[in-house]
Amino acid sequence: MAEQRTPVDLWFDPLCPWAWMTSRWLLEVERIRPIEIRWHVMSLSVLNEGNDDLPEVYKELMEKGWGPVRVAIAAKEKYGEDILGPLYTALGTRNHNEGLPLDDATIRAALREVDLPEELAEAADSAEFDAELRRSHADGINRVGQDVGTPVIAVSDVAFFGPVVTPIPRGEAAGKLWDGVLLVAGTDGFFELKRTRDREPIFD
Structure with missing residues (x-):
């Protein structure tokens, strides 16, 4: 009998490098712990909507952030939730590992990689799926x-935010982090464990 796997829901924004790190760690966990990742879209652009206190450079980033999440939601709506994991990987590898911008060319290349029609890239500039995104x-x-x-x-x-971690834990180190995160997050009344980040994401 196959081992029963526990569903684990992950919400990501393709724009966020730390979400990318966490998602790659969780894929490691899936190899060595009985979990099954279910992928969902969240949006830093939605989260920061109307926040006038943001620095200008971050406001510009949030404006550009609408495109990738809209395309991801459009893909999910038309082809099902199972496409989100592969599409996120295709987008994130190009953006975070290869340093390419999440522009129309990158989105179209990612769509081609996962055998989706390039026309889905047009959703980046459309509010058609914004209700489902929200x-x-x-x-x-x-x-x-x-x-x-x-x-x-x-x-x-x-449910919890994070973990924010770099470099990506591999093998049993990934499993041990998972075990520890579940332990502290599942403790009644536990809210936060944090320290200042002293390095940038290490994508290798």
Whole structure:
């Protein structure tokens, strides 16, 4: 009999390098712990909508951030949730590992890689799927509160932001981090464990 796997829900924004790190760690965990990742879209652009206190450079980034999440939601709506993991990997590898911008050319290349029609890239400039984008975002962020970002992970009745980690733990180190995160996040009344980041994401 096949081992029963626990569903683990992950909300990501393709724009966020830390969400990318967490997602690659969770894929490592999936290899060595009985979990099954379910992918969902959240949006830093939605989260920061109307925030006039953002630095100008971050406001510009949030404006550009609408495109990738809109395309991801359009793909999910037309081809099902199972496409989100592969599409996120195709987008993230190009953006975070190869340093390419999440522009139309990058999005189209990612769509081709996962055998989706390039025309889905047109959703980047359309509000057609914004209601579903906002619903998906709210489903994730409402589990942890408005003062965090992406990624959000939910397993059983436990939800949390993060973990924020670099480099990506591999093998049993990834499993041990998973075990520890579940332990502290599942402790009644536990809210935060944090220290100042002293390095940038290490994508290798």
